[in-house]
Amino acid sequence: MSKFSINTDKKIPSDEFIRENMPSFESVAGKVTMMKNPLRRLWQWGGGSAMIIAAAFSVYWFTTDHNNPAVNNSGLKDSTHCINAPIPEIDVPTNTYSFNAQDGGTFVTDNGTKIKVPALAFTDSTGKIHKGPVDLTFREFHKVPDFFRSGIPMTYDSAGTEYTFESAGMFEMLAFGPGGVPLQLAKGKTIDVDMVSYDDDPKFNTYYLDTVADKWEYIEHSTFTPAEVLSDNQESSDDYTFNTAQSQSSAPVETEKFYVRPEKASQSGYVFRAEYDKKLLPELAIYDNVLFQVDEKHQSFDPGLYKVVWSSVNVKKSKLDGLYILKLSRPDTTVKVYARPVFDAASYQTAVKKYNSMMNDDQNARADYKRKSDEIVGNRPQSISQISSILPSENIKGYRSISVATLGVFNCDYPIRVKYENIKPVFTENGNRFVPARIYWCDKSVNAMYETSGSDGNVSFEKGTRIIMWVVDNSGRMAVISEDKFAAATKKSNNPVFELSFLTPREGLKMLNHELYGTKFDDDIPATSEESSFTVQTNTNDLKIECFPNPASTTLNIRYSGSDAESVKIRIISIGGQQMTEINSCEPGKTMTTDVSSYAPGVYFCQLILPSGQSISQRFVRQ
Incomplete structure (x- = not known):
């Protein structure tokens, strides 16, 4: 019988290996403008080489949709296809920056990330330059709770081997015209993003999320600038987020x-x-x-x-x-x-x-x-470097610069693959066996998150690491297992039993933040109705609204539970705030159907409003 040599601890591929095996230039040329086009030097390669290149390019061209190569006509549905927030109620919210497309603008997020948009940077689905109002939506993801809340995939396939991303920061950027109509970036236009980063390690790469193929595409090695360097070299910005005093002159002022x-x-x-x-x-x-x-x-x-x-x-x-x-x-x-x-x-x-x-x-x-x-x-604040004092975490280390030529999700991450120890945990609730919808876990010393389905139940981790685990059920409840409980249970058995104490999404998220970072990040958790200025007495722990199918194309089914109040309203609102429809004849437990076929492709919110003014929302996508 032949002998086989099996490598059970395969090394992470080098940057050179990744570059050799990364997707073709054409598949990512519309994503960023960071690499030189090899076809520009085609004439130097000789006739035979040119014919081979031309043949390969022809195969690519005729097997790909090039009705409008200068414009990404996929719209918003392709930007959200594989992004599924496990609990929409606590999904990472968007910041919206409104401006005129003819002017462009420079914006600074609350975290300190800078976004510079050139004038006339957008086109509509036909490729026509958009000259009206623009709503630019932007979300940042820096820590494990952000990755969990967003539902953005955190695995990377390289040469058939799956890796998990350790992250130095991610963001999602989309644009919409009046009525929530998705916009694309025009050919030759880029948006420059200087994203704050808490990690100054030079190992990270830049990736783009191809939501059609449901995979990350390698772009290039990440460009990092220390905070003090960027601050010293940067000219004063035109940001609309905050405004420093314009003059310190002692001259008389009107x-x-x-x-x-x-x-x-x-x-x-x-x-x-x-x-x-x-x-x-x-x-x-x-x-x-x-x-x-x-x-x-x-x-x-x-x-x-x-x-x-x-x-x-x-x-x-x-x-x-x-x-x-x-x-x-x-x-x-x-x-x-x-x-x-x-x-x-x-x-x-x-x-x-x-x-x-x-x-x-x-x-x-x-x-x-x-x-x-x-x-x-x-x-x-007098400069970007001082914004770190308002961040809900340790001071930022610097900025990672990405020149974006198509809208979507980008990250600055590093693929990791460790020697795992496998366990198959058993979960119980009130002593009865329970199978969660999803299982998540992370090593407290690494900014990375792992997950698996509850039915699979296989949890892999490196022995001796500090693991936090949490689970989610089909109704959106969370249960968090502390580092101490995880260590004690896994020390005794490869089939440890965990008794779950479920919490509401907000309470569960707060506990997860506390287990990972102590009291840090508590301010990042979305406020509930009880804590807002619209205080009501109704308990919303059982209030729930469902929208399906999601994404929807022609009709959307809506069902809610947790309230027997009369005069309940359901509204569908675009991401830009436009009310699309309102349903007044609502009954708990009854499935209502509404026509969404006339809606522009994009993100919408289905909002349940009680007579008291209290409301909850469910995000869905019209594809």
């Missing part, structure tokens, strides 16, 4: 440029009451009852956003004269719009009197202005 002249709210405008710190907006500090009216001259505003029950409405000053940025937030999405301060009829006259009083005392006004401006200059 009072009118500091104290806002009162303006009466328009009866036909969209007016919000926002939360803000008067110390950070001293130009409004002399007033009470300030409202903020959406400025429709600088962007189109979807009336559907005005009907949404927002968890919070915050305001920051923009760099446009007299305008502010309203941040409308709820657990599943964030929208930012331009607005200006106004007063209702009852407060307007009082505000005018205060303004005139300050103007009459010009000397005091100037002194007060300089004092408050100096305070702001001293307190506000």
